[in-house]
Amino acid sequence: MSTEVKRVFTALAVLLLVALTATGTATAADGDAPSAGQRIANALRTSPVYVDEAYATAVPPSRQRQLADRIRRTGLPIKVVLMPLTRGDAFDGDSDVLAATVRDRLPQRPDLVLITSDSDFPDSLRGYEWPADTHQTRKAVAAAGFLDETRDAGLADLTAKAVDLVAEGKGEQRWEEATKDLASPRERAERASGGTGEWLWPLIGVPALALTVLATRAALLRSRRPSPPVSELVFATARAADEAQVRRRAEAEVLALGEAARAADVATTPGLQQALDAYAAAGRVLDEARGLPDLAGALALAQEGRDALSGSSGLPLCFFNPLHGRSALRTGWRPLGRRDRLDVAVCRTCADALRDRRAPEVLTDTDQDGRTVPYFEVPAGRSAWAATGYGSLATPSAGLGGVR
Numbered sequence: 124m125s126t127e128v129k130r131v132f133t134a135l136a137v138l139l140l141v142a143l144t145a146t147g148t149a150t151a152a153d154g155d156a157p158s159a160g161q162r163i164a165n166a167l168r169t170s171p172v173y174v175d176e177a178y179a180t181a182v183p184p185s186r187q188r189q190l191a192d193r194i195r196r197t198g199l200p201i202k203v204v205l206m207p208l209t210r211g212d213a214f215d216g217d218s219d220v221l222a223a224t225v226r227d228r229l230p231q232r233p234d235l236v237l238i239t240s241d242s243d244f245p246d247s248l249r250g251y252e253w254p255a256d257t258h259q260t261r262k263a264v265a266a267a268g269f270l271d272e273t274r275d276a277g278l279a280d281l282t283a284k285a286v287d288l289v290a291e292g293k294g295e296q297r298w299e300e301a302t303k304d305l306a307s308p309r310e311r312a313e314r315a316s317g318g319t320g321e322w323l324w325p326l327i328g329v330p331a332l333a334l335t336v337l338a339t340r341a342a343l344l345r346s347r348r349p350s351p352p353v354s355e356l357v358f359a360t361a362r363a364a365d366e367a368q369v370r371r372r373a374e375a376e377v378l379a380l381g382e383a384a385r386a387a388d389v390a391t392t393p394g395l396q397q398a399l400d401a402y403a404a405a406g407r408v409l410d411e412a413r414g415l416p417d418l419a420g421a422l423a424l425a426q427e428g429r430d431a432l433s434g435s436s437g438l439p440l441c442f443f444n445p446l447h448g449r450s451a452l453r454t455g456w457r458p459l460g461r462r463d464r465l466d467v468a469v470c471r472t473c474a475d476a477l478r479d480r481r482a483p484e485v486l487t488d489t490d491q492d493g494r495t496v497p498y499f500e501v502p503a504g505r506s507a508w509a510a511t512g513y514g515s516l517a518t519p520s521a522g523l524g525g526v527r
């Protein structure tokens with residue numbers, strides 16, 4: 124796990140402690156995030172737009188006022204924080220920390236949409252909202268950067284577009300539309316294959332699309348140099364992109380769990396301790412994650428924590444591939460070479476595959492001989508995920524006791 128993420132966990136852990144001990148006075152987090160966060164929060168009381176001096180030329184006061192008017196017209200609780208983020212600064216150069224800190228310092232209200240500078244990509248924006256996904260903010264803000272009209276737009280115009288898209292409330296659809304082009308016209312794919320980082324980031328969060336583009340890209344690469352075999356290349360590249368995307372998602376889920384646990388009322392949340400345990404375990408798993416199976420484990424733990432908080436006992440993630448998301452039903456399944464049937468929770472697609480006697484698409488892992496096998500075929504003593512089936516056979520956190 125990256126240093127920044129570790130620090131986010133540290134900061135969140137501290138925040139959690141503060142919340143739980145109810146001291147109220149946050150002397151807390153690393154660095155001077157609280158005071159910097161407080162300064163921004165104070166500024167946001169008078170205008171929904173905060174622009175750091177470093178961006179005063181790109182977004183001058185007149186544009187700030189226009190943005191503020193635009194936001195007011197939406198009637199939504201949107202706030203904008205534009206500032207350069209650099210490792211070692213008050214937020215450790217991480218927009219997640221910035222967002223969480225600012226939100227914490229704002230007068231508490233149930234809903235908030237925050238559009239901030241993106242720490243990973245300069246001149247880009249990132250969207251946050253509480254409660255999660257009410258306005259499809261994350262995708263809406265991400266989509267804003269991928270429209271033809273914003274290709275050469277300055278920060279002010281980009282922010283205005285992001286506000287519009289959040290207000291429109293169709294972020295998912297806009298994102299699909301904005302990034303679809305990246306995969307289809309060959310000319311774009313070619314342009315995309317020229318750079319390394321820049322073209323990849325819009326694909327984070329859209330693995331299927333990523334695969335399409337990667338396939339195109341791999342084909343282009345093949346035309347230039349003969350090795351390695353394209354199928355391997357596609358597989359390896361897709362897997363790397365997949366892993367980065369899943370890691371990011373897992374980090375976001377775990378952070379969200381921390382947020383939710385922090386916001387939970389100790390008196391009325393009997394599952395709080397279990398949630399905190401799952402949160403701590405998920406942080407450790409992320410910290411030591413060596414690949415997709417571990418990252419999926421962090422997702423499963425985050426899910427366990429969320430369920431503990433809400434007191435719901437929803438089905439766990441899909442047994443065959445937890446990256447499929449939460450299961451739709453439980454079903455009996457007999458593993459190859461075994462007599463007994465296992466009771467496993469599966470997603471709709473995997474259920475359909477089983478019904479049609481097709482093999483479900485399984486998450487693979489590496490066994491002790493270095494072979495790639497379905498993760499559940501790794502001996503349970505060596506893998507918490509094989510032992511628990513990511514929640515189908517035992518709670519994910521229960522599996523960690525024995526193995527780690």
Ligand SMILES: [Zn+2]
Nearest residue numbers: 441447470473
């Ligand atoms: Zn599935």
